[in-house]
Amino acid sequence: MNTYSSVKTSLFIHRIMVYSLLIAGSVLFILPLLWMLSTSLKGDVGLFDLPPKWVPEPFQWDNYVKAVQSFPFLRYTYNTLFLTFVSMFGTVLSSSLVAYAFAKLRWPGRNVWFVILLATMMLPPQVTMIPVFVLFKKLNWIDTYLPLTVPYFFGGAFYIFLLRQFFMTIPKELSEAAKIDGCKEIMIYAKIFLPLSKPALATLAIFTFMGTWNDFLGPLIYLNDPDKFTLALGLRSFQMQYGTRWNVMMAASIIVMLPTIVLFLSCQKYFIEGITLTGIKG
Template identity: 55%
Template sequence: MGTATVAPAVGRETGRIRRNWRRLMAAMASHAVLITLSVVFLLPFVWMVTTSLKTVDVLNAFPIVWFPEKITFSNYLDGLQVFPFARYFLNTMLICALSMLGAVLSSSFIAYGLACIEWPGRNVVFVALLGTMMIPFYVTMVPLFSLFREMGWTNTYLPLIVPHFFGGPFFVFLLRQFFLGIPRDLLDAARVDGAGELRIYARIVLPLAKPALAAVALFQFLAAWGDLLGPLIYLSDSDMYTLSLGLTYYSTQYSTQFGPLMAASTVILIPIIVLFFFAQRTFIQGITLTGVKG
């Protein structure tokens, strides 16, 4: 009896150990793949930073020197003096801040109407809204430019800011998915207590949707910060240029000066890295929670 009782227990323990071992091996394999891909994606950034610290003789050395023995910061002084960096930085921050505010307010307002208010045809409107995501920007680029030119908005920041106050399909989709996860009983209880839709939207829905709103804000900030085509189309006054546009003109005029060019690119990229470093937890949480309910 003792032997018959011990044998199944030993078999179960052996099976458990094998399963744990397989899980460990699978986790190690997946982490190895992720680490390898991370290194591959980081190589261009590492090359850009190290190049910005190299002297001229090391820049042209062959074979390639990844990490120079002598570090110089003169490339940063040269790269930031070629164009008015401070002015372009303020121009870019203005566009980013206002477009981010418009995207968060308008997209959340539209998403609330599509997710939390019952009205006929809202699903049809939502599908039509998603359909606009399949229209490339290059198709509407010329009509939009003609429209803004007739309105007298060219060579101003209005074409880069005002459209974001009318909602973005992708942002509306993200926020709608998040709003669908809010308990309906909570909203109905607020309506029973006499709260209007605007008050429910401002006092209940928006405070609960902070992670999703942060994700939308970060997405829009990144898009506006790196936008080149928009400023290139609408801005003609050099005093109104953004960082991406200034860097483009600098690269075309000084394409052989790799050190200053990489230094300016590094400085432009630093705010994005810092922002994502501090907001990554909220960003990931917002992206995760928007897919809870479809």
């Protein structure tokens, strides 16, 4: 009985320690966001008070109105949404096709090419930045959305790896039964594998959405016309003009950040499920 009680006590203490560390880590990560939210609701006075006042009185909601009116918010939002959804479509389409070929089709050198594909993940993007820029310049794609969308239609190594791992968990008996019924490979991919891969595809879409929505370097390199700027570039321009108005700056940052937070919170079930299931089979 004493042994059982001691084991139960040890498990309880261990659980308390784990939960305490998780809560401490959560607070550490959420504090900057809370500080941004608090600053965005403050007036021009009291921004740098020590100790900081976390709950402003009164709430200055007009900071958000000023932030939206200070730069072409609707135009930049449209540009960003256009790039984001085109990139999501291209990534899901191309990566799923290539992943299906690596996971289920038999062809010479398949494993060798897959290793080469994985090796490209170790290549820093800074190494290819200048050659890729020169290529796009020779194609007369500078100051267009083509450099920011077309590469997504050629797949990404990480996304292909992610989907390939998920496809390998789908029983081969399903595709064999479909072949017996006369289905071609493209129909097996479209009618069987894609519907069964919704968690992995959702994970892919979330990754692409967050990456494209928050992308600053790509638009900075390839876009010159202010009418084509994205929200990330617009936020930078806003910072250069109104950098000293931290309350309005934080309000603009919250507005730009909000879609990614909402997307993750609403789709975290599929995101976690997709990440978990892609690691089941190698």
